[in-house]
Amino acid sequence: MAAERSAEILFKDRPVGVLLETPDGGTRFVYGPDVTETIACALPVATREHGWPAGLHPVFQHLGPEGWLREKQARAGRVEEEDDFGLLLRYGRDCIGAIGIRPVQPITPSGWGGDAETRAATVGGRTVSGVQKKLLAYHDGDRYLPAEADGPATHIAKYNGQSEPTLVRNELLSLRLARDVLGAKQVTAFDRGFVAGLDEPALIVTRFDRTATGAKLRLEDFAQILARPQGRDFGGKYAGSYEEIAAAIRQHSARPLIDLDQFFRCVVFCVLIGNADAHLKNFSLLETPDGLRLSPAYDLLNTLVYRGAYKTEFALALGGDRIPTDRIDRRRILAFAEAIGLPAAAARLALRQLRDRIRRSTAIQPPDAEPEDGFLHRYAEIVENACSRLFEE
Missing domain, CATH: 1.10.1070 (Phosphatidylinositol 3-kinase Catalytic Subunit; Chain A, Domain 5)
Structure with a gap:
């Protein structure tokens, strides 16, 4: 029987506790002894340990990828697609929001290989949730580049699906209308463009979970x-x-x-x-x-x-x-x-x-x-x- 895995949980890149697999197939998150700040609404720091009976606690589970990105990252990382914990151990260092996952035991890099699309989807131990085809990127002068292992990942590039070739146009229209109707401050900033190395046009949204200096x-x-x-x-x-x-x-x-x-x-x-x-x-x-x-x-x-x-x-x-x-x-x-x-x-x-x-x-x-x-x-x-x-x- 394989040993239960564990991960160090980071909050704004600082260690705040550990996430442990339990023998019965669940997980347990334990705050560090000196941590006084709650990292998630469902994980109040007043309770020092938070268990979940089956699989990952939803706070961590929902950080993982879905759909296209999940398939790409699972294949490149040699992880089973159903293995939520395994995917976060390999790609959860930098997730949406302020929580990150760092394996206690080092993981041997698998190498990215493949085409530019696969490399952009798997480089750097980073991931993003959601079903739609999407990649992390950043703005450099007058162009967008795929996010690397280190450095900025200030934007999310979203692409059309194979069966729905108008998703980018649709969301672009919807965001423009929302900006007019709800107000510009109430809608994520967005652009339409290309990420270097990928030929498809993308809807590129600015991440509001990162400050101008890149802080989480x-x-x-x-x-x-x-x-x-x-x-x-x-x-x-x-x-x-x-x-x-x-x-x-x-x-x-x-x-x-x-x-x-x-x-x-x-x-x-x-x-x-x-x-x-x-x-x-x-x-x-x-x-x-x-x-x-x-x-x-x-x-x-x-x-x-x-x-x-x-x-x-x-x-x-x-x-x-x-x-x-x-x-x-x-x-x-x-x-x-x-x-x-x-x-x-x-x-x-x-x-x-x-x-x-x-x-x-x-x-x-x-x-x-x-x-x-x-x-x-x-x-x-x-x-x-x-x-x-x-x-x-």
Whole structure:
């Protein structure tokens, strides 16, 4: 029987404890004796040890890659794709947020090899969560370069999927509209460009979990905050409700009423653009000088435009039900606002402001030359229908 593995857990590159496999297949995280700072909402430092019965604790499990990047890193690192701990031991030195994983026993480098794409995906013991094809990168003058083993990794480059060649265009449109409707400070900064060595165009988003000098900021998505295990099919991020996210905001945010209002607006925006994939990992709390706050919006996509490629039900329960995204109306949204403790006046003001801003935006205005069944026309039609359901009193 193989010996249980262990890892040193880093927080902002400082050792804060150890993560141990247990004989029964679980894991146990133990804070160091001198550590006084909580590293995650689900791992309060007042409790010195945190066990999990099967596999990695969700705080650590959700740091690992999914989809395309998981396959690339598992193959290059000679790790089984199902081995969450093994993947983090090899690639978890630099993850999203402030937590890092360093193996207690040194791991022999496997060598990256392969093409430029494989090397960019596997170099440097770094990883990023999410299903979509993506790579870590940084800005150098007028170009983007793949992140190396050391040095900056200030951006995430996101690419089209083989079966969905419009993902980059879709998210670019969605972010532009979100910037107009939610406000520039409430949306991740973004660009469209190429990463050197890769021929595909990418959506390149600026990481808000890194400062201008590269320092790491604490960032936790709500799958981590609510300690929802990933699941074999990676479906754990759908196991929850928007009301649960709101309750966690109330508990952990330094400005809960402000963040509840912003969260409400983000949920409404997801309905507006037909985003049926706004799951627990697509909302996060971010470290700020004031404390933890709701992060800028990210991973915004019109999924209804793909007509069957995604589920049409809203990603999480709303009002206790799994509702088709295109059936969420004003009544349900106002009931949701009441359920999360947002005053009726604030909810109605938010709806009026969102209505006025989306009417002024030209982000998704189809060009005259595009046919009526073109991508932008279908996108705009989904938004128009949602506006009728949400804004008509």
